[in-house]
Amino acid sequence: MNWQTNEEHQMIRRMVREFAEKEIAPRAEEIDATDEFPEDLFRRMGELGIIGLPFPEKYGGSGGDYMSLVIALEEIARVSGSMAITLDAQTSLYCEPVYLFGSETQREKYLTPAASGDKIGAFGLTEPQAGSDAGATRTRAVRDEATGEWVINGQKIFITNGSIADYVVITAKTDPEAGTRGISAFIVERGTPGFEPGRDEKKMGLKGSVTSELFFEDCRIPAENLLGKENEGFKQFLTTLDAGRVAIAAMAVGLAQGAFDKALAYAQERQQFGQPIAKFQAIQWMLAEMATEIDAARLLVNRAAGLRAQDERFTKEAAMAKLFATEMSESVCYKAIQIHGGYGYVREYEVERMYRDQRLCAIGEGTNQIQRLVIARQILGR
Ligand SMILES: Cc1cc2nc3c(=O)[nH]c(=O)nc-3n(C[C@H](O)[C@H](O)[C@H](O)COP(=O)(O)OP(=O)(O)OC[C@H]3O[C@@H](n4cnc5c(N)ncnc54)[C@H](O)[C@@H]3O)c2cc1C
Known part of the structure; x- marks a missing residue:
């Protein structure tokens, strides 16, 4: 099992870091302020x-692997959590299931323009009554026997990129008697009659990333927009979420690294009692703990991404990476604010934004309580 990064991964890291520092970082504050x-x-x-990193070139991708994507997510999150979650939703939540489960025609039509960034994609799983219990979806898709079309009725909430998406992969019940074996996935295009975005949420952080309600009322989509096989939607979204968890863990590592870099620089500049605060052991210990925690999380993320890249099972490893990295980012960003003292609590210093942005990581793509459940089930062999 190899989860080391190679020369190509290092090159991607350098390229994405340069882009993130030159083009995103100078705008990160404005994105947060304007939402x-x-x-x-x-x-x-x-x-x-960057969007198409893990997909073959014939589908508009860059021909890299999942490791390349997590490196890119980390580097982008290091300067802007909002841009990172937008990329996460586009690539690992929308493009990934279309690539994994789509037919050749669906890949050409719905993956290629999204992998190249010409079209925006979203993944609609969560509903008002179906969050952690995503199998409890109430959205219903019924086949019109006369035309073969699917008629969709229901609602989705908290969908990243939702109201700006050209295409949305959604889940809906196709066989209500069959429980989780009666859920299917569909691709719905923006502009389809009966499909309307609702309000965009006002959030604590990750401002500038769009989080929307979606409504479906007698929304008719063609038979060929069923993604993969009928009634296999539950299995499909579990696979999608495994990859998504590694992506959000990488985002947490990036946010923590960004906060650590700021805290390290600040600790060496800020003078109190006639010396830089980095000379105080209390500050040194925080920095040492932060650096160690970030490294440990990155290793877990790399292990899970490496398994994914080699098409091996990685459900447990993805959940472990997500759980550890997202609790690590809370602790590291907390300490980064502490090191900044009062300046850490005001908007001028970016650690305040990073702290707010990282908070979602322990909630999205399965809360950390759910990650503990997933890990425990794997350990207990259930
Ligand atoms: C900014 C943002 C972006 C999002 N983007 C997307 C997206 O693109 N697509 C999408 O489909 N969804 C998205 N979500 C939704 C997200 O995945 C859900 O919010 C998350 O899965 C939790 O569901 P819930 O909010 O309904 O919480 P609930 O499931 O109601 O959970 C509430 C609390 O109960 C706990 N809990 C629930 N069940 C159990 C259990 N069995 N054991 C122990 N504790 C439990 C939870 O851990 C949590 O603490 C997004 C959410 C946010 C806030």
Whole structure:
């Protein structure tokens, strides 16, 4: 089992870091303040091949692997959590299931333009009554026997990229008697009659990333927009979420690294009692703990991404990476604020934004309580 990064991964890290520092970092504060989706930066991620990193070139991708994607997510999150979650939703939540479960025609039509950043994608699983219990979906898809079309009725909430998406992969019940074996996945295009985005949420952090309600009322989609096989949607989204968990763990590592870098620089500049605060052992210990925790989380993320890249099972490893990295980011960003003292609590210093942004990581793509359940089930062999 190899989960080391290679020369190509290092090259991707350098390229994405340069882009993130030059083009995203100078705008990160403005994105947070205005809460507006920076479409131009999204398109730039497409042009640079970042969105399509793990997909073959024939589908508009860059021909890399999942490790390349987590490296890119980490580097982008290091300067902007909002851009990182936008990339996560586009690549690992929307493009990934279309690539894994889509037919050749679906890949050409719905993956290629999204992998190159020309079209925006979203993944709609969560509903008002179906969050952690995503199998309890109430959205219903019924086949019209006369035309073969699917008629969808229901609602999704908290969907990243939702109201700006050109295409959304959603789950819906196709056989209500069959429990989780009666759920299917569909691709719905923006503009389809009966499909309307609702409000965009006002969030604690990750501002500029769009989080929306979606409504479906007698929304008719063609038979060929069923993604994969009928009634296999539950299995599909569990697979999608495994990869998504590694992605959100990478985002947590990036946010923590960004906060650590700021704290390290600040500790060496800020003078109290006639010397830089980095000379105090209390500060040194915090820095040492932060650096260690970030490294440990990155190793877990790399292990899970490496398994994914080699098509091996990684459910447990993805959940462990997500659980550890997202609790690590809470602790590291907390300490980064502590090291900044009062300046850490005000908006001028970026650690305040990073602390707010990282908070979602322990909730999205399965809360950390759910990650503990997943890990325990794997350990107990259930
Ligand atoms: C900013 C943002 C972006 C998001 N993006 C997307 C997206 O793109 N697509 C999408 O489909 N969803 C998205 N979500 C939804 C997200 O995945 C859910 O919020 C998350 O899965 C939790 O569901 P819930 O909010 O309904 O919480 P609930 O499931 O109601 O959980 C509430 C509490 O109960 C706990 N709990 C629930 N069940 C158990 C259990 N069995 N054992 C122990 N504790 C339990 C939870 O851990 C939590 O602490 C997003 C959410 C946010 C906030």
